[in-house]
Structure formats: C-alpha cells, structure tokens
Amino acid sequence: MKKIHVIASAVTLTAVMSTSAFAGATLDEVKKKGFVQCGVSTGLPGFSSADEKGNWSGLDVDVCRAVAAAVFGDAAKVKYTPLTAKERFTALQSGEIDMLPRNTTWTLTRDTSLGLNFAGVNYYDGQGFMVTKSLGVKSALELDGASFCIQAGTTTELNLADYFRANNMKYTPVTFDSSDETVKAFDAGRCDALTSDQSQLYALRIKLGNPDGAIVLPEIISKEPLGPVVAQGDDEWFNIVRWSLFAMVNAEELGISSANVDEKKASTDPNIRRLLGLEGIKGSGLGLSDDWAVNIVKQVGNYGESFERNVGAGSSLKISRGLNALWNKGGLQYAPPIR
Amino acid sequence: MTVHTPHPDLPPPTLSVGVLGWLRSNLFSSPLHTLLSLFAIYLVYLTVPPIISWVFLDSTWVGDTREACSGTTGACWVFVKVRMNQFMYGFFPESEYWRINLAFGLLIVLAIPLFIKKFQHKGKLAIFILVFYPIITFQLFSGGNFGLTPVETSKWGGLSLTLILAGVGIVASLPIGIVLALGRRSEMPIVRSVCVVFIEFWRGVPLITVLFMSSVMLPLFLPEGTNFDKLLRAMIGIALFQSAYMAEVVRGGLAAIPKGQYEAAEALGLSYWKSMGLIILPQALKLVIPGIVNTFIALFKDTTLVLIIGLFDLLAIIQQAFADPDWLGFSIEGYVFAASIFWIFCFSMSRYSMALEKKLHTGHAR
Numbered sequence: 001m002k003k004i005h006v007i008a009s010a011v012t013l014t015a016v017m018s019t020s021a022f023a024g025a026t027l028d029e030v031k032k033k034g035f036v037q038c039g040v041s042t043g044l045p046g047f048s049s050a051d052e053k054g055n056w057s058g059l060d061v062d063v064c065r066a067v068a069a070a071v072f073g074d075a076a077k078v079k080y081t082p083l084t085a086k087e088r089f090t091a092l093q094s095g096e097i098d099m100l101p102r103n104t105t106w107t108l109t110r111d112t113s114l115g116l117n118f119a120g121v122n123y124y125d126g127q128g129f130m131v132t133k134s135l136g137v138k139s140a141l142e143l144d145g146a147s148f149c150i151q152a153g154t155t156t157e158l159n160l161a162d163y164f165r166a167n168n169m170k171y172t173p174v175t176f177d178s179s180d181e182t183v184k185a186f187d188a189g190r191c192d193a194l195t196s197d198q199s200q201l202y203a204l205r206i207k208l209g210n211p212d213g214a215i216v217l218p219e220i221i222s223k224e225p226l227g228p229v230v231a232q233g234d235d236e237w238f239n240i241v242r243w244s245l246f247a248m249v250n251a252e253e254l255g256i257s258s259a260n261v262d263e264k265k266a267s268t269d270p271n272i273r274r275l276l277g278l279e280g281i282k283g284s285g286l287g288l289s290d291d292w293a294v295n296i297v298k299q300v301g302n303y304g305e306s307f308e309r310n311v312g313a314g315s316s317l318k319i320s321r322g323l324n325a326l327w328n329k330g331g332l333q334y335a336p337p338i339r
Numbered sequence: 340m341t342v343h344t345p346h347p348d349l350p351p352p353t354l355s356v357g358v359l360g361w362l363r364s365n366l367f368s369s370p371l372h373t374l375l376s377l378f379a380i381y382l383v384y385l386t387v388p389p390i391i392s393w394v395f396l397d398s399t400w401v402g403d404t405r406e407a408c409s410g411t412t413g414a415c416w417v418f419v420k421v422r423m424n425q426f427m428y429g430f431f432p433e434s435e436y437w438r439i440n441l442a443f444g445l446l447i448v449l450a451i452p453l454f455i456k457k458f459q460h461k462g463k464l465a466i467f468i469l470v471f472y473p474i475i476t477f478q479l480f481s482g483g484n485f486g487l488t489p490v491e492t493s494k495w496g497g498l499s500l501t502l503i504l505a506g507v508g509i510v511a512s513l514p515i516g517i518v519l520a521l522g523r524r525s526e527m528p529i530v531r532s533v534c535v536v537f538i539e540f541w542r543g544v545p546l547i548t549v550l551f552m553s554s555v556m557l558p559l560f561l562p563e564g565t566n567f568d569k570l571l572r573a574m575i576g577i578a579l580f581q582s583a584y585m586a587e588v589v590r591g592g593l594a595a596i597p598k599g600q601y602e603a604a605e606a607l608g609l610s611y612w613k614s615m616g617l618i619i620l621p622q623a624l625k626l627v628i629p630g631i632v633n634t635f636i637a638l639f640k641d642t643t644l645v646l647i648i649g650l651f652d653l654l655a656i657i658q659q660a661f662a663d664p665d666w667l668g669f670s671i672e673g674y675v676f677a678a679s680i681f682w683i684f685c686f687s688m689s690r691y692s693m694a695l696e697k698k699l700h701t702g703h704a705r
Contacts, residue, residue: 042649043662051663052422054430054494081493082659083649087555094558180670207668316664 026230026237027071027287030098035077038064039097042082045203046311046319047103047123056080062306063101063122063228065299066244070292075299089114092231099241101228103199110229119242121227122303123311124323124332126220127159128198130205133213135192140219146192147172149182155222160195163221183207186214197224202317220323240286247293249335250275251302253326258301261294275338293338303333394675405665418669419676422660426676429496429651435488438479439499446472469510476503492570496651498680500570504577504642504652509635511578516585517624521615523590534586541583546641549576554648573645581638588630592623625699632692636685653677 030036040048040060048058065075081097088104091097093115104110105125106118129140137143140163150157152175164171174191176182183204186194196204201216208214228245230238251257254272256264264272274280277290286292300306307324308314325331350356354363366376397413400420408415419426428436449468452458480503483489495503522534541549553572561567596619604614624631646655657673660666 041662042646042651042655043659045662045664045667049662049664050425050430050659051665052425052660053433054425079491079493081649082651084647086551087648090555090558094561096558203664203667206664310664316667 026098026234027240030071030237034072035079036064036068036071036099037079037081037097038067039081039083039088039091039100039102040064041102042084044103045206046199046315046317048080048082057310059123059306059310060101060103060228062248062300062310063241063245064099066248066296067099067241069295069299070240070244070247070286070288073289073291073295075295089116089229092116092229095231098237099228099230103226104229106225106227115232116229117232117238119228119230119238120245121225121332122245123199123226125197125199125224125226126323127156127195127222127224128201128220129217130186130194130196130201130214131192131217132189133215137217140217140221141167141169143171143193144169145171147174147190149174149176149186149191149194151176151179151182151196156196159222179204180207198322199311199317199319202311202319206316218322236287240288243286243338244292244296245303246335247275247296247338248300248303248306249326249333250338251293251297252304252333253328253335256297256302257305258298261297265294271337271339280339408669414672414675415669416672418660418666418672421666422657425497425660426653426656427498429500429656430494431490431496431499432488432494435482435490438482438487442476442479443499443502445475473507473510492568495570497656498653500651501639501642501653504574504645505635505639507574508577508581508638508642512581512585512634512638513631515578515582517589517620519582519586520589520593523586524593538583538586541580542587544580546577546580547644547647549580550644550648552576569648570650573648573650577638577642581634584634584637585631588627588634589623591630592625592627593619595626596623628692628696628699632688636688639684639688640681653680 038061040056040058043049044058044060046058047060048056050056061078061080064078064080068077069075071077081091083091083097083100083102085102088100088102089110092100099119101122103123103125104118106121110116111118129143131137131143131146135146148160148171150160150173157173157175160171160173172191174185176185179196179200182194182196185191187208194201194204198216198220205211205214205216228241230241251261254264254269254275256272256275261276265276265278267273270279275293277283277293282290283292301309304326307321311317311319312321321329321331323332325333327334351360354360367373393413395413397411398416399408399411399413400416401407402417403421404417405415407417424433424436428439431439446468449464449472452464453461458464478484479487480495481490481492519534519538522530523538525531525534550573553576554569557567557572600618600622601614604618607614609617642652643654645652646658649655651659654677657677658670661670661673
C-alpha cells in the first residue's frame with residue numbers, strides 16, 4: 001500500500017510541477033493557437049451535448065464560449081475535447097485542454113490535491129427527489145415509509161440513508177444497477193420515489209411514459225456545486241475564466257441581456273458602464289480588450305439567458321432556477337462587483 | 340391364366356410425409372418432445388409478435404422531430420434517421436463526407452479483384468491494399484495535403500472510426516503476431532524471451548487497462564506540450580494488445596504442423612525464412628483461419644471500449660446522442676441500431692472465413 005502511495009504522490013507531484021511550469025502562459029498560448037481548447041462531458045443533457053450537426057451546446061459549453069468571447073471577441077473560437085469522468089483531470093494536468101467545465105463537483109480534495117483550481121460555480125446541484133403527482137406529496141419530509149428506486153453503489157444511496165436517519169424516518173430501498181433501469185422501475189410503479197442529482201432528475205423525467213405525472217420536490221439533501229476548473233499556477237488565466245462567469249452573472253443582475261447590450265451602453269448607471277468597459281478598470285485588469293464583457297453578453301448572453309436556453313424553461317428539461325437564482329431573488333448566484 | 344400384376348405401391352401414410360410428417364418426427368415424436376415443443380412455441384408467441392410490432396408495425400419512420408413520435412408505442416426510428424450522418428461519419432465536417440465515402444469505396448473497388456478467380460496479380464494487389472491503401476486513407480481522413488482541409492482526429496467518429504480502429508488492429512496485428520509466434524518458437528534465447536515477455540505482458544492485462552494507461556497515465560509522463568494524439572495512442576494500444584493474441588493463435592498453427600515438414604524443409608536446404616514462408620506458414624495459417632477470424636471478430640467488438648477514453652466510435656456516438664435534450668429517452672432505438680450494425684459486420688466476417696476455409700481446403704480434414 002505504501003508503495004502505491006509513493007507512486008501516486010509522485011504522479012501528482014509531476015503533474016503539479018509540470019502545470020506550474022508554464023505560469024501565465026496559457027493566455028499567450030491560447031491567443032497564439034487562436035482557440036480555447038475546452039474539456040466537456042461526452043454527453044449530459046443540458047450541460048453539454050452535440051446536436052445532429054455536431055454543434056455543442058449546454059450550460060457548461062456556454063462557459064467555454066464566454067471565455068472565447070472574452071479573449072477573442074468571438075464565442076465560436078472553441079474546440080471541444082469530450083472527456084469521460086475518469087480522464088478529465090489528467091487532460092487538464094497534462095495541458096491537453098485549457099479549461100474544464102464538465103459538471104465537476106467542487107470538493108476540498110479535488111481543489112487541494114490535484115493541482116487544480118475551481119474558477120467558480122456555474123450550477124448549484126444537489127441530490128433531490130422525484131415522486132409521482134398522484135402521491136400528493138409536497139415535501140420530502142412527508143416521504144416517511146416510502147420506497148425508493150436507487151442506483152446501487154452510489155453516494156446517492158449513502159446520502160439518502162443519512163437524510164432519513166437524521167429525520168427519524170423509514171424507507172424501503174429498491175436498488176438497480178444503472179440509471180436507465182432505475183427510471184424504468186419508477187415508471188412501472190415499483191417504487192414511490194426516485195432519488196438522484198436534481199439536474200439529472202429533470203432529464204430522467206423526460207424519459208418517463210408520462211413526464212407530467214411526476215414532480216421534482218424542492219428539497220436538496222446534498223451539496224454539489226458544479227464549476228469550471230483550470231490548472232493551478234496560472235493566475236492570469238484563472239482570473240479570466242472566473243471573471244467571464246462573473247460577468248454573465250453581473251450582467252443578469254444589472255438587467256443587461258444579449259438583446260439590449262448595445263442600448264445599455266448609453267446608460268448612465270456607473271455599474272453598467274463599468275461592466276461594459278466604458279469607465280473604471282475596463283479590460284486592463286484581465287489583460288483583455290475593454291469590450292470583453294460586452295462580447296460575452298452579446299454572443300453568449302447573461303447567466304439567466306444561458307440557464308433558460310439550456311436547462312430552464314426554454315429547454316425540454318424545464319429546471320426551475322431554485323438555488324441558481326440570483327442572490328437578490330432567493331438563490332445563490334452572486335458575483336463580486338466589477339470596479 | 341391370369342397374369343399377376345403387383346399391386347401399385349401404396350403411398351406412405353399421410354402422417355409420415357410432408358409437413359405433418361416433419362412435424363411429427365421433429366417436434367412431437369414423444370410426450371417429452373411435444374411438451375418442450377409446445378413450450379418453445381409459446382415462448383416464440385410471447386416474444387416475436389411484440390418485437391415485430393415494435394420494430395416494424397407500430398414504429399415511426401417519417402418526420403424530423405421528437406413530436407413525430409409522440410403517441411406511438413413502437414420504435415422511433417426518426418431519432419436514428421435524423422442522426423444517421425453523425426452515426427456514420429462522427430463530427431467530420433459535412434462538406435468533407437465525400438472523403439470518407441471515397442476511402443471506403445476505394446477499398447471495395449480494390450478488394451473485388453481478389454474474389455475473381457482468374458485475376459493474375461492478386462499478390463501485388465494485396466500488398467498495395469496493405470501498404471499503400473492505408474496511406475491514401477490516412478491522407479483522405481486527416482487532410483492537410485493535396486489541397487484537402489485538415490480534419491483533426493477528434494472530429495473522426497461513428498462507424499467510420501470503428502472501421503478504422505478495427506482495420507488498423509487487423510492489419511497491424513497479423514504480421515506482428517506472426518513474427519511474435521515465430522520468435523516464441525525460436526532457438527535464440529534472447530529473441531525467444533523477448534517474445535514470451537511481450538506476449539505474456541499484453542495477454543495479462545485487460546484491454547480497458549491498456550486504453551486507460553494510454554489516455555490517462557501516458558500524457559503525465561510525456562514532457563509538457565508534447566501532445567501525442569489520443570486516437571493514435573489508442574490505435575497503438577489496440578494493435579499491440581491484439582498482436583499478442585494473434586501470436587498465440589498462430590503458434591497453435593505452427594505447433595500443429597508435423598515435425599516431418601520442418602525436417603523436409605531443412606533437407607531441401609531451404610533457409611529458415613524460406614522454409615517458414617514456403618512450407619510451414621502457408622499450412623499453419625490455413626489451419627488457424629477460424630482462430631484468426633475469431634480474434635478479428637473479438638477485436639471488432641472490442642473497439643467499442645474506446646468510449647471510456649472519450650473517443651466517439653459507433654457505440655459512443657450513439658450514446659452521446661442520448662444526451663441531446665431534444666431527444667431524451669430513445670436509448671433502446673439507438674442500442675438496437677448499434678447491435679444490428681455490429682451483427683451485420685461480425686456475421687459477414689464469419690461467413691467470409693467459412694468460405695475461405697472451404698476454398699483452401701486441400702484434404703487435411705479427418
């Protein structure tokens with residue numbers, strides 16, 4: 001075992017050292033090659049998926065496009081590297097990709113031991129419940145004695161056990177091997193409720209025979225903040241990715257959208273003028289052109305637009321904003337001011 | 340005097356000829372058989388009609404959107420139809436599809452003369468297909484020369500990628516496998532031990548590990564900035580892995596050749612390579628055709644494992660399509676489609692090998 005540890009830490013160390021070797025170079029390199037190399041999921045509804053023409057879209061994909069818009073003024077200058085969950089961090093550590101918005105949960109271990117930095121949170125996910133409407137349940141706390149369809153061997157299973165024990169309730173688990181089997185069983189009425197990450201529940205709901213017959217309950221019993229990741233050691237690039245995301249959130253808060261961004265340039269509100277690069281620090285803080293945020297909003301949209309288009313009301317998933325609403329509307333999306 | 344005329348033969352009892360007779364002797368010859376037959380018929384009745392109505396009768400073929408399939412209980416082939424180009428060509432730019440078509444069309448045209456008995460230059464043509472054709476195909480796929488737009492390997496995908504991976508594996512593993520098999524039976528200790536170690540190493544690890552190593556570990560050991568193509572890494576991994584298996588299949592053939600053949604070759608004064616090339620290998624390879632084809636079929640199906648390293652072969656690109664929010668919930672159609680494509684290819688390979696065995700059959704069978 002000890003040997004394995006030594007090898008593992010040696011590998012991590014090489015990774016950390018090799019990534020820090022090119023501090024500050026990512027932006028130059030990206031500019032030189034003319035595109036952002038972006039690692040995304042090989043397919044997750046609403047987050048990254050390719051249409052029949054091979055165009056990628058989704059909430060994670062929009063982060064890549066926002067960074068490309070900020071750097072090049074053109075959101076299309078992105079090349080996508082579809083990655084599986086197991087190879088995603090290596091691809092970043094080895095410099096194969098420049099950034100990784102791939103529904104990756106921000107945890108202490110990942111942040112500290114892999115030579116990576118989380119640049120923000122573009123989706124606050126968490127484990128939730130889906131029940132049939134006919135059950136007449138409005139909250140997870142009314143689920144005492146219910147049977148649950150669960151995928152075996154996942155953290156979902158453990159979270160569920162913790163939640164029910166903490167609330168002194170009982171449940172009957174009905175376990176399956178794959179998520180497809182789980183949803184089939186729920187559809188066939190073999191259990192009262194289905195539990196999984198909330199963003200997944202909405203995608204699973206579409207697969208039901210009668211999607212409108214099921215509802216997703218508001219409770220979330222675990223924290224899964226998903227965000228874009230960059231390699232450690234290049235603060236300039238880290239800032240660009242982080243503030244591209246913040247610019248989208250700030251734009252929504254200030255009421256700037258892809259439709260009205262040009263009109264808003266005439267605004268006298270200093271907050272809006274600073275975001276649009278008309279006064280204040282402009283683009284110099286990030287080493288970008290002054291209209292970097294204008295390009296993001298114009299080509300990708302603000303956070304709310306991106307959300308509605310990919311996972312919200314404008315998509316087939318119809319996920320409600322919930323935790324992902326702006327901080328002043330009861331959610332958690334909060335961006336530091338641009339000044 | 341009356342002449343005895345033999346009575347004309349009576350026809351056999353109606354129950355022993357025709358359909359009835361066949362049924363009686365094959366399906367209902369004893370109470371146990373009757374019971375089993377009835378049970379089997381019941382199973383067929385339970386499974387086949389629903390499958391047929393799902394696949395054909397109740398299915399939807401026309402339309403371009405998900406809405407076309409609402410309300411049907413059968414399969415929604417619209418999903419497969421809409422994505423057909425992607426399933427075949429991956430993310431290859433649409434304007435460049437002709438290059439893939441040309442590459443595979445060329446292969447078919449080149450391969451036809453090999454099946455014509457009177458054609459004289461089969462050997463030369465085969466060498467052309469094995470040596471120059473891959474170069475032409477590579478140029479067509481990757482572009483960059485002769486005014487073709489470059490297309491990176493990350494855009495390759497679908498059935499064309501599956502065929503490329505399988506093709507590279509097959510073309511590379513047979514010669515490497517033969518060399519390894521000869522090496523393993525060699526009398527030179529270093530050559531022999533190198534071959535034994537190579538074969539046992541690659542046979543001892545699962546293909547999935549090889550692919551993981553190539554995609555996850557290898558980049559960490561390479562110097563920063565050297566980006567050695569992911570597809571190439573996978574191809575090398577598959578080729579080395581399969582050649583170890585091929586070596587063992589060929590060795591089986593070599594071991595089956597009687598010692599007298601080796602001695603006869605030596606007695607004729609043939610050199611090692613001549614005796615192998617002219618006497619031993621032609622006999623040995625013919626003996627192991629079923630084993631070789633078996634390895635090829637396994638290799639063809641094993642190529643789907645590249646989906647775990649994010650390469651979009653046929654299966655992976657179909658699975659990727661399940662994640663499109665506009666087409667959620669059509670996974671069964673996708674998997675059925677993938678299965679039928681794989682079946683067609685594997686079945687044709689096995690039929691071809693049977694034909695080859697018959698053609699090369701020269702009276703060794705007992």
